[in-house]
Amino acid sequence: SSGAHVPVLVIGTGYGGSVAALRLTQAGVDVHMVEMGMAWDTPGTDGKIFANTKTPDYRSYWLRTRTKQPLSNFLGFPIDKDVPRYTGILDAEDFSGITVYQGRGVGGGSLVNGGMAVTPRRENFGAILPTVNPDEMYNTYYPRANAGLGVNNIDQSWWETVDCYQYSRVGRKHAQRSGFPFVFVPNVYDMQYMKQESAGSVPKSAVDGELLYGNNYGKKTLPKTYLAQAKATGRLAISPLHKVTSVQRDGASYTVVIEQINTTGDTVATKVVTADRVFFAAGSVGTSKLLTKLKANGALPGLNGEVGKGWGDNGNVMCGRANHLWDPTGAVQSSIPTAGIDNWAAGGAFAEVAPLPTGIETFASFYLSITKNPNRAEFSWNASADRVDLNWQTAWKQPAIDMAKSIFDKINAKEGTIYRTDLFGVYKTWGDHLTYHPLGGVVLNKATDNYGRLHGYSGLYVIDGALIPGNTSVNPFVTITALAERNIDKIIATDF
Template sequence: MNKMSRRAWGRRVLAVGGQLGLSSVALPGRVLSTGVMPGAAALAGLMTDAAYAAQCDEHVSNLVVGTGYGGAVTALRLARAGQPVTMLEMGRLWNTPGKDGNVFCKPFSPDERAMWFKDRISAVFSTIGGVIPVSSLLKVPVAAGILDVVSSPNMDVYLGRGVGGGSLVNLAMLITPYRETLQRILPAGIDINELYNVYYPRARATLGANKIRPSYFQNSAYHRYARVACTQAARAGFQWRTLDSGYDMAYMEQEEAGLVPKSALGAEGGFGNNHGKKSLDKTYLAEALGTGLVRIQPLTEVTSVTQAPDGRYVVTTKQIDVLGNVLANKVISCDRLFLAGGSMGSTQLLVKARETGTLPKLNEHIGTRWSSNGEIFMVRNVYTPTGSKASVLPVTGIDAYDHRDQQVYAMNIAIPLGIDLFSTAHITMTQTPELGRFAYDAQSQQSVLQWSASAKEEPIRSARAVYDKVNRANWSTYSRSWFGGKIVGDNATYHPLGGCPIGLATDDVGQVRNYPGLYVMDAALFPDSLVANPALSVTAFAERNIERIIARM
């Protein structure tokens, strides 16, 4: 079966699974586990420590926790190598239309599909007009929605929840980092040239990266705001470029022509795109399911990890329904465990395992070198028309250097309110000289991010160094109407990185120190800011690492 037919089969399986509300999704007729483990009495003969003498409901060869970029790559490549794979996903399978006929809710009429067990909308833009709190305007039913925000002192981390992880809610940017950045943050033994020549191209191809057509960009009413932003950046001496995207640009052109339903041009993005986006459930995951060797179990959270005396890993899971009701608590053992729950999820799970003693040999680097990717949000008053129409998914960015002569990357993003705001918005990504770490709170039984209030100071200086210059060249100003009276948003990120730094917490392919067969496969591996949207890098690194892991197997 060729790649495209595997993807077609996989998409059909996902669609049927969503419509039927199945608790797990796989091609029929395949046995994916290596047998059901015996009960507690039989296990007692294998497990000498009483802490391990609990019944395992199932044993599998390869268990992947998380269905985001790292998990999706891992599952596909293992299956292509003939290995059966079970995937656990905390969020739901987003394939069942709601009452409005759409899978995802509309941005200006959010409902129970919007937020992950929260009763109000959370947003980086905290106020409108500098006065009205955004959260006071949009109350939603509490349920298993698609967008989560994990809050800690000084930082809110936004996360996608569902089969496909962050690919469901991100801006679909597939950015290759600056070579200087990778050389600075990665261990010396990792071949940078190989990454650029082999794994980034492989990731772009499999994710379906494409760029906007220049003539369409220059004439589209929905990209006027971006043209203004690029012109003003160029006037200040900064280069701008069109960006690789995981959104189908041919579909976008049809949207503007009125030939297909609007998605990116219909303000869809943060709560999912009903059309046009090449999210993981349409690429890597679809192809993985099409092999017949992958099973996905949604709405299942891993709550703890331990290791049995025979070397197998044992995870405790909690299965829920979309209202949060607990349906089952199950224990699964596996030969190999791949953590791909993202920087927050994988790190929090391992910090908890170390501090509670279930994986006592985890080293001191677990839970360290966490970065917000240096993200700073801003809106500028440009005093020139930027258009009442806007594509939520951006297509342009700029490359610059800050006051320390270090690189800064910025996306031009939209505020799609349907009126001309005479404004442009931007997300800058910079280096983060001060990094965070995780501590375990025994009372709440949670691993909590420790992020200093001072950690944002250098990223703000970097962002200001660039956009102060843009403002001076164009007589533009910062707007204070969107961040509670401040000129920048400095306490949020959509792109968390680190927590299990490669080369320190793990070896050079993500295998956790002192625990053979336990791997980290996601953004937790990056020990510092990437100064770029991380989706493509997570995919490329997972491609690199799983190739080596399979070779060693």
């Protein structure tokens, strides 16, 4: 409530925030988390907490009146539809040259993501986080993150035969016929549960196409892992539907302004609390926007010139391929991806063999590529519009497209197939308008010290994807979690 004082306030409940909350509460510190999204613990009008991907509704989008589906078209026809404005789970946040998809709610991105839990190859780590000791990461913090997240592997003999991974087996066949390494990747989805879903003995989630708007069963999200453990200490409080708008120094502590919102996004109360320490864990975009604004508007004028810089899209680009009639990908596709094509060393691309869970046979293979796109953007405060802008340009995706083509041009040539041009518009091959993997903006050892302490303000920390300079070579949340584990270890040992 307004006027309260807390020892530690954490802004955001995604990976970075959840690691901070668990390790601090275990160390005996009381933690209060503030989350702008909903709690997602109560069933909606249909008896389920989350909406299905095939039937988006009021729960699906953050304060939009029309859906903004990543695949906007099918057979060239637009598939978006009107929905009531609501504090839904997936934010499609528009900047000038890119739409950044993010999870909103207690659990952050863990609520909406595909659960792919990938530790980068060690030889790539130096390019990902150049000032972090790889021995510590690979011996201690990556294993700790994998354990905390509940990462598991699919039973490959089951994968070889089950209908819902036919799309993935077609992906393997085409990769291998063109000489590309095909690799299985771990996931946080409970693979035993998926077996039971597939056998029809438990309610379906992944096998019924649930993804993007939440999984009603099976996925080990942060509220089931890190946050559940933190709550069990009795030292954690979480305020959903509360958005932090300002942080300012006040003697030895910080004054934090928080707006409470209702489910249509209107502010219903403004609260002012004080905190000895504040952890920014609002995600790459959320943390960067807040700190860029607070530096510019005089609330935290001593932040250094690196704040807002070094933002990247993890090189994300999507595409589909049209298969021959003898290569159907299946009417039933598990929404949980299990594998990728690794052409990072030779071509700068790691392509996830992704599902297209439409419920009908599409003869399409669909891929989300992560590429070594070197372009980086910057956030800036736009005082007249009262918002933070990002200067990314759509044309900056061209290197990503070229790297993805190093895989798919070759596969198309070998198979005698073509790209699908009906998934992102009419005659549009590349999904180059979006990212699922925002990274950077408050880069480690630049805007902060080498452990996330913000320069100029003792007691202020960044502990989320904003620290990572734009690329992780694979899907990012395991690296975000492991880096947070490393940083909080140091911070608890030396600052508390």
